[in-house]
Amino acid sequence: MIPDGFDYHEPETTAEAIELLEEHGDAETELLAGGHSLLPAMKSGLSSPDVLIDIGGIEELTGVTADGGTLTIGAMTSYSDVLDAEAAREHAPALTAAVEQVGDRQVRNRGTVGGNVAHADPASDLPGAVLVSDATMVVQGPDGERDVPAEEFYLGMYATDIGPDELLTRVEVPSAAGAVGTYVKRASPSSGYAMVGVAALLSVEDGAAETVRVGASGVMDRGVRLEGVEDALAGGSVDEETIEAAAARAGEGLDTALMMDDLRASGEFRAQLLEVYTERALAEANADLAAPAAD
Amino acid sequence: MTDHEITLTVNGTDHELSVEPRTLLVHALRDELGYTGTNVGCETTTCGACTVHMDGEAVKSCTVLAVQADGERIETVEGLESGDDYHPIQEGFREEHGLQCGYCTPGMMMTATDLLRENPDPSREEIREGLEGNLCRCTGYQNIVNAVENAAAELDEPVADGGEVRWPGGEGE
Structure with missing residues (x-):
């Protein structure tokens, strides 16, 4: 059960939701999407809002569309609807691969991409993948819309650039059609969250790496790009040896003292996992490039 | 903290209720x-x-507010059987000894039917993945996977009396 009562509002449009946010600005207000992070937090007492604004049913915030080289995922699109969308697999393969590994079947039926992104749990599967996908977060408030690149969107653990009277309306991803996307994670055996999760986007042209984007969740207080790995592979050949050498640079630029460090895994262990899972993500991508999965 | 009047259609029956x-x-x-x-x-x-x-989709009902389900169609384990006939997934669990204490079974069967509707012929690996969000603490998963395989085979057979394969909530997802 949820110990504390609250008022519940169910706006039908984004504009209405923003009005409600302004109206209840003085109260502790939370936006409810699929509820698969917020409701557990409310049950355990970690969160006890006075007002809940349920944006999960706003139709204009739902759906996956591909248009002019951009894939748009409405913030309230469930994980399972992303997986059902052929366009998502084609244009955002790394993000789709990460979505595929969120939670379990029931969680994916309810949880939403926008809810995940806005919640900014660093151990979730998406933060690294949205960076790899070069996503742009579109945020709307009383003064209209603004675009926030993924690199600037996450401010830290559970913290984003979304203002108190704003909400995330959609995630836009430039098409990566032709590249292969993978996501591999070492999940916590109890929670399923990523102790380390590595997303990779890879394409090869005439034997040389053309697109190399690699990022991780679960390691730092937000998703990170693994620039050392990308630099190591860019423009060169991609094989077992070069992947291994590149993966050895996974921790480059990351302050090990600031790595996530908890009961599940020490920072030191995470640093080790990061190399191993980077190698696996790239090896899987390279294998898929050689023999595209028949699906 | 006003109460809300909601409608839930559970196993085909409409219910109006007032909830916090x-x-x-x-x-x-x-x-x-x-x-x-x-x-x-x-x-x-x-x-x-x-x-x-x-x-039409499997969800964990402890993580959905009743108000979020207002106007929705809900199917529970009680909606699986029709008359005296068990649903193939129920038969599968019975045949393969897919339960011991039975506590996880309703959830297992509701997730399994969601999986089988999308993927009528899953591999054992796919069944295990499909059921990763359901925990069993006694019988173990081997027999549960067998039960789902059994149901998949049964659902694959043409229905002898010319009836339709029954899904909770009817056809048409």
Whole structure:
């Protein structure tokens, strides 16, 4: 059960939701999407809002569309609807691969991409993948819309650039059609969250790496790009040896003292996992490039 | 903290009820409407004992507010059988000894039917992945996977009496 009562509002449009946010600005207000992070937090007492604004049913915030080289995922699109969308697999393969590994079947039926992104749990599967996908977060408030690149969107653990009277309306991803996307994670055996999760986007042209984007969740207080790995592979050949050498640079630029460090895994262990899972993500991508999965 | 008037269509029957916003769907089903086949296990979105179908998809009803389900079609384990006939998934669990204490079984069966509707011929690996959000603490997973395989084979057979394959909530997802 949820110990504390609250008022519940169910706006039908984004504009209405923003009005409600302004109206209840003085109260502790939370936006409810699929509820698969917020409701557990409310049950355990970690969160006890006075007002809940349920944006999960706003139709204009739902759906996956591909248009002019951009894939748009409405913030309230469930994980399972992303997986059902052929366009998502084609244009955002790394993000789709990460979505595929969120939670379990029931969680994916309810949880939403926008809810995940806005919640900014660093151990979730998406933060690294949205960076790899070069996503742009579109945020709307009383003064209209603004675009926030993924690199600037996450401010830290559970913290984003979304203002108190704003909400995330959609995630836009430039098409990566032709590249292969993978996501591999070492999940916590109890929670399923990523102790380390590595997303990779890879394409090869005439034997040389053309697109190399690699990022991780679960390691730092937000998703990170693994620039050392990308630099190591860019423009060169991609094989077992070069992947291994590149993966050895996974921790480059990351302050090990600031790595996530908890009961599940020490920072030191995470640093080790990061190399191993980077190698696996790239090896899987390279294998898929050689023999595209028949699906 | 105003109460909300909501409508839930459970196993084809419309119910109107008044709930607090904090009421979880599983409690509305069990305590308000008497559908006690749906169990409460961990109540932390982990164990899957409370799985029901909402609008045709398996969801953990401990992690849905009853107000979020307003106007939706809900199917619970009670909706699986028709008359005296067990659903193939129920037969499968019986045939393969897929349960011991039975606590996880309603949730297992609701997730399994969601899986089989999408993938009528799953591999054992796909069954295991499909059921990863449902925990069993006694019989073990081997027999549960067998039960789902058994049901998949049964559902694959043409129905002898010319009837339709039954899915909770009917055809047409």
